[in-house]
Amino acid sequence: MxxxxxxxxxxxxxDDELPLAKKLRNRPxxxxxxxxxxxxxxxRTEARIxxxxxRLYRSVHRDDEW
Structure with a gap:
């Protein structure tokens, strides 16, 4: 591929048999x-860290706020 x-x-x-190839074929x-x-x-990311x-901003999904 x-x-x-x-x-x-x-x-x-x-190689067509790799999991990456399958992922690229099935999900464009x-x-x-x-x-x-x-x-x-x-x-470069390790150098910045x-x-x-x-700062790594991650979204926090809290169910207790509802």
């Missing part, structure tokens, strides 16, 4: 990111 990275537009070939909203872009984002100024 041919896939294209959403960040760098590099086209790669992945899922996107593919090559390993180089994934590693670059991971390194290590500065101490990085």
């Amino acid at each position: 041919k896939v294209q990275c959403v960040i760098c537009d590099k086209i790669e070939e992945i 909203i899922h996107t593919y990111m090559c390993q180089a872009c994934h590693d670059r984002i991971k390194e 290590s500065t101490g100024k990085f």
